[in-house]
Amino acid sequence: MPRELPPRFGITPHAARRIANRQIALGSALVLVGAAAGALSASTLGFGALFGALGALVLAIGLRARSMGVSAQVVNKAYNLAASGQREDASALLDYAEETCRSSYVRRIIDLQRALLAMHRGDLEGALRRADAAAARRAELLAWHVEQGTIAAAHALRALLRASTGDRDGAAADVALVQKSAYALPEVLARAALAAAILLERAGDREALRAHLLRERRLLVEHTSPRERALVRGYQRMLKAKASSVYRTGAKRDAEPAGELSLPDWAARLSPGAAPFVRAPARAAAGLEELARAEVERADAPARAAAEGRAGHDRRPVTKAAGRLVALWAVLIVMFLALWQFLGTTPAAPGVEPLRTEPVSGRSSPLDALWLVPVLSVVLFVGILVVNVVRGGKLSRRLVAAHVALARGEDLRGRDELTALARSTAPITAAQAHLSLAELSERQGDLPAALAACESGLARLSTEAARAMAADILLPSLLAERAFLFAAMDRTADARAEMALLAERYPSYPFLEKARLRVALALRAREGDVAGAARLTERDADVPLTARDELLADVCRAAASPGTAGAGEVDRLREELRVDAASRRWLAAVAPAALAAFERAGEQREVEALAEPEALAELEALAELEALADAPGTRARAAGST
Numbered sequence: 001m002p003r004e005l006p007p008r009f010g011i012t013p014h015a016a017r018r019i020a021n022r023q024i025a026l027g028s029a030l031v032l033v034g035a036a037a038g039a040l041s042a043s044t045l046g047f048g049a050l051f052g053a054l055g056a057l058v059l060a061i062g063l064r065a066r067s068m069g070v071s072a073q074v075v076n077k078a079y080n081l082a083a084s085g086q087r088e089d090a091s092a093l094l095d096y097a098e099e100t101c102r103s104s105y106v107r108r109i110i111d112l113q114r115a116l117l118a119m120h121r122g123d124l125e126g127a128l129r130r131a132d133a134a135a136a137r138r139a140e141l142l143a144w145h146v147e148q149g150t151i152a153a154a155h156a157l158r159a160l161l162r163a164s165t166g167d168r169d170g171a172a173a174d175v176a177l178v179q180k181s182a183y184a185l186p187e188v189l190a191r192a193a194l195a196a197a198i199l200l201e202r203a204g205d206r207e208a209l210r211a212h213l214l215r216e217r218r219l220l221v222e223h224t225s226p227r228e229r230a231l232v233r234g235y236q237r238m239l240k241a242k243a244s245s246v247y248r249t250g251a252k253r254d255a256e257p258a259g260e261l262s263l264p265d266w267a268a269r270l271s272p273g274a275a276p277f278v279r280a281p282a283r284a285a286a287g288l289e290e291l292a293r294a295e296v297e298r299a300d301a302p303a304r305a306a307a308e309g310r311a312g313h314d315r316r317p318v319t320k321a322a323g324r325l326v327a328l329w330a331v332l333i334v335m336f337l338a339l340w341q342f343l344g345t346t347p348a349a350p351g352v353e354p355l356r357t358e359p360v361s362g363r364s365s366p367l368d369a370l371w372l373v374p375v376l377s378v379v380l381f382v383g384i385l386v387v388n389v390v391r392g393g394k395l396s397r398r399l400v401a402a403h404v405a406l407a408r409g410e411d412l413r414g415r416d417e418l419t420a421l422a423r424s425t426a427p428i429t430a431a432q433a434h435l436s437l438a439e440l441s442e443r444q445g446d447l448p449a450a451l452a453a454c455e456s457g458l459a460r461l462s463t464e465a466a467r468a469m470a471a472d473i474l475l476p477s478l479l480a481e482r483a484f485l486f487a488a489m490d491r492t493a494d495a496r497a498e499m500a501l502l503a504e505r506y507p508s509y510p511f512l513e514k515a516r517l518r519v520a521l522a523l524r525a526r527e528g529d530v531a532g533a534a535r536l537t538e539r540d541a542d543v544p545l546t547a548r549d550e551l552l553a554d555v556c557r558a559a560a561s562p563g564t565a566g567a568g569e570v571d572r573l574r575e576e577l578r579v580d581a582a583s584r585r586w587l588a589a590v591a592p593a594a595l596a597a598f599e600r601a602g603e604q605r606e607v608e609a610l611a612e613p614e615a616l617a618e619l620e621a622l623a624e625l626e627a628l629a630d631a632p633g634t635r636a637r638a639a640g641s642t
Contacts, residue, residue: 005096009077009089010507014069015471019464023062030055057382064103071101072472073508075109082117083542084513091117104137108150111137115157120227120542122261122269124165131158145393148183149400155181156188159195163202164270171195182397186407190216190223197235198271210239219407222547229547231267234278241277303493307501395421395429399436406440415440422456427466428474431457435478442481443548443582445589447489454482476506480515487522488590495519514544525552528593531560548586551576552594555587559597573598 005011031052038048074097082090090113097110111134118127134154139147159174178184178192193216200209213220213235220232261269268275398421406414418440421433434457441450457478461467467475479502486495499519503512517536524533537553545553551573558565558573577584577595587595 005074006092009093011070011073011077012507014066014073014468016065016069016468019468020062020066020069023058023065025062027055027057027059027062030058067101068103068106071097071103071106074101075106075113076472076510077508078113079510080508080512082113083511083544085542087117087120103140105140105143105147105150108134108137108147108154112150112154112157115161119157119161120261120266122266124161124269128158128161128165131161134158141389144389145183145396148181148393149185149188149396152178152181152184153188153191156184156191156195159192160198160270163195163198166202168199168202171199183400184404185400186219186223186403187225189404189407190219191228193219194224194228194232197232201235201271201273206239209235213239218409223407225542225544226550227263227266227542229550230263230278231271231274234267234271234274237277238274303497306494307497310498391426395424395426399429399432402433403436406436411440427460427463428469431460431466431470431478432474433457434460435474435481438478438481438485442485443586445585447485447589451482451485451489454478454485458482471506472508473510476502476509476515477511479506480509480511480518483515484518484522487519487526490526492523492526495523511544517543517545518549521549521552521556522590525556525591525594528597530556530594530597533594534560548583551583552587552591555591555598556594559594559601562601570601 032055034048034050034052034055036048037051038045040048074093078090078093078097081087081093094110094113097106101107101110111130115127115130115134118124118130131154135151135158139151155174156178159171159178162168162171162174175192175196178188181188184192193212197209197212197216197220200212213232221229224232263280264275264278267278398417402414402417402421405411405417415437418433418436422430422437424430424433434453438450438453438457441447441453458475461470461475461478479498483495483498483502486492486498496519499516502509502515506512509515520536521533524530524536533553533556537557554565554569554573558570562570577587584595
């Protein structure tokens with residue numbers, strides 16, 4: 001018997017549980033009615049069988065939905081714990097999920113998370129076994145289009161692992177499969193592109209690697225995880241470095257906790273040639289997760305009330321449609337059964353022999369029409385499922401295509417497609433499109449437009465069913481983005497209240513730690529507290545921050561301590577802000593005080609550099625040369641030579 005889920009993980013009942021319970025109740029009622037109808041007489045046996053089949057189908061869907069809700073919460077919580085460095089707790093949750101869940105879709109996700117944990121430990125063989133298992137699992141019919149994206153992710157991860165273990169042909173085959181998939185998101189394509197880069201580096205083809213990094217730069221920099229992005233940065237430094245580069249000497253590395261690898265050591269497992277060029281981040285200080293949590297979740301009472309008011313405004317009152325539907329089914333069933341019984345058992349008058357009727361060939365009895373009720377119900381129910389699966393696949397492909405277009409720099413095409421999808425009658429698709437539009441506007445520095453898109457997305461999730469379907473990732477992602485925008489627009493109290501509500505209502509959100517860090521970083525940077533912001537980022541490398549978040553963190557670290565960051569790092573940041581206008585525009589919109597502090601620190605660094613002994617010696621030498629040139633004897637000799 002599976003063990004109970006430890007309460008310390010704080011996993012609350014899923015939002016879809018109530019709807020699943022209604023489906024279970026309705027399905028059970030239909031099964032009972034079917035059984036009762038079949039027990040009345042032999043003539044009603046087929047009628048009851050059809051109702052029983054319909055009820056069994058509804059019951060199975062309800063049971064699956066309730067089980068999947070719990071499983072999704074467990075694996076999502078495990079992902080968040082792993083990202084925040086709590087890998088033992090993440091493994092414990094994955095153990096529980098493997099014991100209790102039989103869904104191939106969820107088990108594929110478990111395999112992927114196990115593979116990532118093993119890869120981060122440097123156990124590439126163990127990670128490859130899990131990636132093989134994830135790629136080999138069969139897709140579930142009811143979640144077919146969702147499964148295709150997960151299957152592509154499994155092949156991308158396996159490509160990375162195969163490339164790192166010397167399986168060139170296998171890695172190339174996986175990369176090709178991912179590139180052909182219509183369901184591969186930018187993050188999946190970026191991992192496949194990194195696998196291709198590892199193949200080129202291991203082959204020693206520097207020019208092909210340079211061309212590949214240049215061609216896939218936006219994908220590799222903006223859509224990789226921080227750990228994998230560090231490897232990309234290492235490749236960029238490697239290609240720029242000369243044979244005598246200081247990077248080749250290697251930097252002194254801090255001691256790592258037992259069982260963990262430093263970032264350069266981890267990179268050496270995947271791509272030994274790039275490891276000397278991968279910079280290890282500062283070792284995380286204890287308690288930084290609690291520091292970020294305290295920063296963003298200490299909401300005052302008025303702000304908390306306002307946040308709860310927004311949460312209530314985002315959704316309409318729950319209707320009694322489900323109850324009315326159950327009542328209507330019950331009335332129809334009772335009515336038809338009563339009619340059936342009445343027509344079949346009408347007594348004859350006293351002394352009058354009952355009328356015997358013989359069926360007329362080619363004509364049907366009025367009772368035959370009753371068969372249409374369960375038959376049409378089953379056909380309609382199955383038809384709705386098929387239509388939803390087909391329609392969901394089409395909409396998913398359009399969403400993925402829009403995201404890929406944005407990832408490849410085709411902003412206009414991607415925005416137009418997302419705008420069209422935001423008008424979809426499917427609430428989940430429309431809300432996802434609004435979230436993507438909000439993220440696009442945020443990247444472009446248009447914070448008011450991003451906030452408006454968030455509000456529109458939340459408005460599309462206005463029914464209980466839509467919010468339950470979006471409760472795992474989409475709905476909390478909209479709330480997290482809104483909290484970040486509040487922080488970046490100086491609505492500090494609203495940002496903290498929003499984050500407090502998010503952590504309370506969606507504790508299993510897989511990107512909760514990322515949301516906390518983003519909001520805390522924006523609040524500190526917005527206030528000009530670059531030292532506090534820099535301290536927040538001295539943490540584990542696996543929190544899935546975006547490239548822009550990392551840029552903000554790097555700018556804060558360089559502004560707080562230019563000497564510690566080093567002249568090379570300061571120069572890199574200044575060059576990146578010079579050539580990447582979009583990143584500079586985002587930074588100016590989100591954290592202008594941090595940007596100003598960095599520019600002041602850069603100017604101060606230039607002044608200090610001139611005062612260093614080497615610079616002073618160079619200036620003195622130049623002064624001596626000028627004095628010598630101005631000496632009378634020197635001028636006379638110069639005149640004689642002419």
